[in-house]
Amino acid sequence: MRIEQDSLGEVQIPDEVWWGPQTERSRHNFTTGPLMPLSLIRALIQIKWAAAAVNAQEGVIKADIGEAIVRVCQQLTSLTDAELRQHFPLRVYQTGSGTQTNMNVNEVIAHLANVDRQSSQHHQPPVLPNDHVNAGQSSNDTFPTAMQIVAYSALMRTIAAVQSLNASLATLERRHQRTVKLGRTHLQDATPITFGQEVSGWRATLNADLTAITATQQTLLELPLGGTAVGTGLNTTPQITNQVIAQLAQRLETPFKNMTNKFHGLSAHTELTNAHATLKTLATDLLKIANDIRFLASGPRGGYGELSIPANEPGSSIMPGKINPTQAEALTMIATRVIGNDVTIGVANSQGNFEMNVYKPVIIATFLESADLLAGGIAQFDLLLVRGLTANEQAMRATVENSLMMVTALSPHIGYEASAAIAQAALREQTTLKAAALASGRVTEAQFEDWVDLLKMTTIE
Template sequence: MTPTTVASSTAALATIAVDEPAGFRTEHDLLGDRRVPTAAYWGVHTLRAIENFPITGQPLSTNPHLVRGLAAVKLAAARANRELGLLDAERADAIEAACREILDGELLREFVVDVIQGGAGTSSNMNANEVIANRALELLGQEKGDYAALHPNDHVNLSQSTNDVYPTAVRIATVMGIDDLLAALSELEDAFAAKATEFRTVVKMGRTQLQDAVPMTLGQEFGTYAVTIGEDRERLRESAGLVHEINLGATAIGTGLNAPAGYAEAACRHLGGITGLPLVTAFDLIEATQDMGAFVHLSGVLKRVAVKLSKICNDLRLLSSGPRAGLAEINLPPVQSGSSIMPGKINPVIPEVVNQVAFEVIGNDVTITLAAEGGQLQLNAFEPVIVHSLHKSITHLTAACHTLSRRCVSGITANAARLRESVEHSIGLVTALNPYLGYAESTAIAQEALASGRGVAELVLERGLLTAERLEELLRPERLANLSA
């Protein structure tokens, strides 16, 4: 294979072929010999995966949490194997050093297989095995590819299978991503809470079914956004608990074949120490190896978050509609010109982008559902697309929350005078007077106000139904919004 042929496989391989010094080494697998770029830390199994899965153009390196998860699992396995007398100290130390470098963010560009792949994640596992093995060989003073000294399968993958390594790494990566999303949701919750305080005395009309309802404050409206985000944050935290259950030690189908007694316990203990996570080994490893239930549950919670964020953004777009022909109750911060043809137009682009992220997350949930249902017997071969979909949902929601908080919510202002005017001229105001005037009288006033365009308060005074002082007391902002309750 020529450098040109290798480079054409994927962008990742092309980058290596162009950027690195020329030269190849020969590696062997069950299909025969292949030439691998000398400078590459990955090997023949990774090369075949690069060629076989040119699907998304997104290599494993685009999911750094997953790469770190793979390195953490390999490090824990090396420590467990050494503890149980299966791996000598020299090789174990070299593997550990290589894993530590990956955990520190080095060698990331060497994780080049596409995120969506056949084989239930085998290509991802072998990419990690080969990178770790070849870096460990360097640390031992050996040449890359000298697998007689340290082998990707015999030593790095010792006591393991893709079917317990990959799901465990995925769970670690997912928890890391959830932590990022939880922080972003907390920031957004705080931003809405701050606006709730700022707008606590700004009276407006509430609406049901897009029709005038009863008065409230803009602070109450924004406070609901903070509360609903806080609720979702707690649901997300709860769902993350399910992801802490791992099947490391299950090997191929959960029977633990080729893993010695005590390995699962030792590997889980070491992995918990490496990651700082409260990991637990599943009670039934055969069930855990085939079950995708935790991911389905988590995806459902992510969909819940997305739906609520999208609803909030719909509200923000509606409340800020205008500036003259819409509701124009609030002003979103202008962040860019809105039109290539209409001068002066400003669009609600930040809520719009969050809406689109929400639509994507909902679609990802469908993908995850189908992939989880599609697994057969003792293994789900479709975990790569589950992982990719979860990764997109989590990372894009995280970015969307930061963007909405920093580029929109923090800069929202209220059109207080317009809001007050809408209250004073709304027939919904009569609801506050209903206990004092009676339903029939209140209905008559509402009908006349709607037909004549006159205000409710004006008609009440004209009919002598209440004194000006009593009416003023009943229409106080604090009472209208029931702030004393």
């Protein structure tokens, strides 16, 4: 063990770790829940890197101290997640500003910078977590800045997964543009549709989600860095903030820019809440699409049986040969989680008391969970289900030909009431629609064949 000191006194710290006293206190004070996402830690390291470079250049900290901090940040960003995790042990459920995690990053960087300087030159003034690594910053502005950086990146992965799924759906749509099947409304038989048209509806729904996600993603580019404690920018300058954000934008290859109103950026997380709302909408749409597919694939003999799904694994521990729509089930469970997460983020965003929201860690951890679950779940659903879907065209044709709702094509010619009477007679007498139509005396066989053209009824030319 080694002994270090913070403003509250001495703290014993395991000798092999890189963190300092505030991290050690937090490690014992907050022991419940998941660990802080490493992507957020990496974002904070990037912020410290950019801030140290600019602060050294502007004379806020000494050049040699700035150089040591930059070297350490570069070293930390090259570590694997497993290597990084050993020195960033704090939980999501801590102080609502994320102060302990910000100080964890500050302490690790300061510790390594001091080791670096001692190995090259003796008797150098120490690099301090607050005075040097955190110079011109506050947890209140670095943590929400990191939140937006990682949220923006996480949305990129979700967007890519949806785009890939949509490409697979487009292939399925083209393949079955003229495959006629029964349309269904209210879970009852309706007029014909092609399977390609049905798939086009799924694809257009996801395209609408992509448009919404991309639009809200752009709002995350405005960073609240430079607001420091309460949004006033105390202990830094707008010029330094602009330079730090410019460095972040260059290094992360993302067009980040300075947020106009830092009071908003510290006290509310409107942009993140709005962005997650689009993920919630995506989840509801995926729930619908996945359910459509698994119901259409139900059977193989006792259900709709219009689709065949890939046999990825045995479906039952007791029923041999059973194949279940496991990927659809996994995706729908993910969707329910994301819908619930949206409630968490909405409530958390409402808890901005005066100049700061104090639910920051749970907002970003929940946001990242949703984005990562969707990205992974959609990719699995695409690869292991959608790309292997097979349309049972014979079953589709048989179902639509046996449907009574084909009578809709007669309505413009003999009227709604007469058409309804034919459909009801066919149902009552358990006969075909054609037989009932001919028996009514209102329609000839030639007329029926001309009017009840299934492909024409789908409006496919």
